[in-house]
Amino acid sequence: MAWSNGRAPATPPTLADVAELAGVSRQTVSNAVNNPDLLRPDTLARVQDAIDQLGYLPNRAARNLRTRLSHLIGLRLAPVQEGTANALMDRFVHSLVETSSAAGYHVLLFPGDPTDPVSGYEDLLRSTAVDAFVATDTYLGNPQAAWLEARRAPFVAFGRPWDGVHAAHPWVDVDNAAGTALATTHLLDQGHERIAWIGWRKDSIIGEDRRSGWSSTLRERGLSTTGLASRVEDTVASGREAASVLLDEAHPSAFVCASDTLAMGVLHTLADRGLAAGRDVAVVGFDDSQVAQVVPPGLTSVRQPLEEVAVEIVRALEGLLSHPPAESRGVLLTPELVVRGSSRC
Amino acid sequence: MAWSNGRAPATPPTLADVAELAGVSRQTVSNAVNNPDLLRPDTLARVQDAIDQLGYLPNRAARNLRTRLSHLIGLRLAPVQEGTANALMDRFVHSLVETSSAAGYHVLLFPGDPTDPVSGYEDLLRSTAVDAFVATDTYLGNPQAAWLEARRAPFVAFGRPWDGVHAAHPWVDVDNAAGTALATTHLLDQGHERIAWIGWRKDSIIGEDRRSGWSSTLRERGLSTTGLASRVEDTVASGREAASVLLDEAHPSAFVCASDTLAMGVLHTLADRGLAAGRDVAVVGFDDSQVAQVVPPGLTSVRQPLEEVAVEIVRALEGLLSHPPAESRGVLLTPELVVRGSSRC
């Protein structure tokens, strides 16, 4: 490039600069960039040459203004939860950035007020700062999805529209029940029969979904679940306490947990009692967090296919933003079980 | 708002709409938004009223085009490292999003090719998509900072310009040596005298900085470091092996590690040998990852003040983008030690 001496020009080259250098009109340069097939090969080559020479790249603001498109996807980032094993969002953000970038979109992060799930969306929408949103945390009772639909905002949800009988928006989700069923089956295969459940409170739809994978699997094998389940908050302390109570009252030989955070609580209780995870009592978590990967002796965990989730979300997004918008149904993906030391003898 | 029936208008209101409703010219509306002091109170009130009524918000693309500013900050997201305890970026991204949002900036994420530290920057710069960058991973030998400087791109580095004798860019960093000194002093206070170090290979400047906090603290107390240090890769397996060797050959009663990942490796070795972390051997990690927070019995770790880092970075960014650009020097922040069970009897 002309300025490959390492210093960029004070003001970037414009379409007009390229047009002049190539000896064509501005429109032809625009076509060379956006509809190359419209140009005669030799003209295209000449224009392309000028583009390379000047290091030209279309000005985003100008293009956005004209096309009414920003090629930006908004993602609301909820505040970090310290003291939990929840690294889900981190992995998801990475996947989404990779995938959407390949599709020509960048990810715009905006902060979410934990007390108001809808904050932030409004301004970005009205100022036409993003083309669409990816909405996470679409648990039951979260007004996000309904609000976005009412606002006619293009968005794809990571999470099923639990309440929406006829939700019109595309969504991608992971089959939680299938995940815990996988975990429970694995434990049954290892010879366990008294398999306990530590999950979240009843008002969590996702929690109930995960629980059902455990209970239905046990029931299919003719095993009872009575007294083997506990519902607590998603903290290490709660998991620890629940495990202690269950161990005393129901004598399970294995635990399936709704999250890695709760599973870590179980590991705490086992450590307290001098029991070895895996050898004495088996433990399975959910989310395959970094914690699960590095804690001794390794925590078996259900892993959500976040890379696939991102791919499907971007696919839905592209459909949503194409003309005419493609009708996109929901996509349900299946998680896998990552077996580690905590569930092996 | 006029459309608070829940449905947004097909096309958002513009300056002209507001001007018509308020019975003033478009420029007056613009002034009401950007220079309210220029208007007579009653005119301002009338315009503000029309703005509220229509739910007007300036179109970003148009404003960006005109002002040549996007109010976007670019952040390169390196691929996730599975199997490590490194949740540093996650916490940092959150902090940066919160802080920059308060300053009127949004964060634009773009993916980084691990093999090319400079990829991605070029396009965003040339297409004027972002106003500035936040560069992380500015370790020695990383051409990022030098490249950005040569390109005259506005950026703030999270990390000292180790190689730059006269680096002109603002930076924010955390005093790694102070962190490991804190850890070592804490262990000395607990009565330990044989304190081992497990760190990274010598080519990591950050690693050497962290190591120096350990070695200088021991030397100050007249204690030897001979045979007590190990340099390995940043993986759990490496930490585990290094701990095993050190335990056999140097009989330390405590470990200071360059990362939580390595510290987890030590915990693996202790578990292998039936030793209890905290009671039998003390362990301290670095970064206060989620792993450190939830692993039994809790991993003592050096915590970087990422919230403060974000604040300082945004402050530097604002200086950089103001007219005239404020001269901003580097800022060095001090980490703190979070004491948990792994270093208490």
Next chain:
DNA sequence: ATGAAAGCGCTAACAG
């Protein structure tokens, strides 16, 4: 204190 004119850089629509 308010209004008129100009133009940021680009692309859609049409004319040649």
Next chain:
DNA sequence: CTGTTAGCGCTTTCAT
């Protein structure tokens, strides 16, 4: 296939 014209919505002169 290429060029001309117009305008996206905003802010920056400059007049009034």
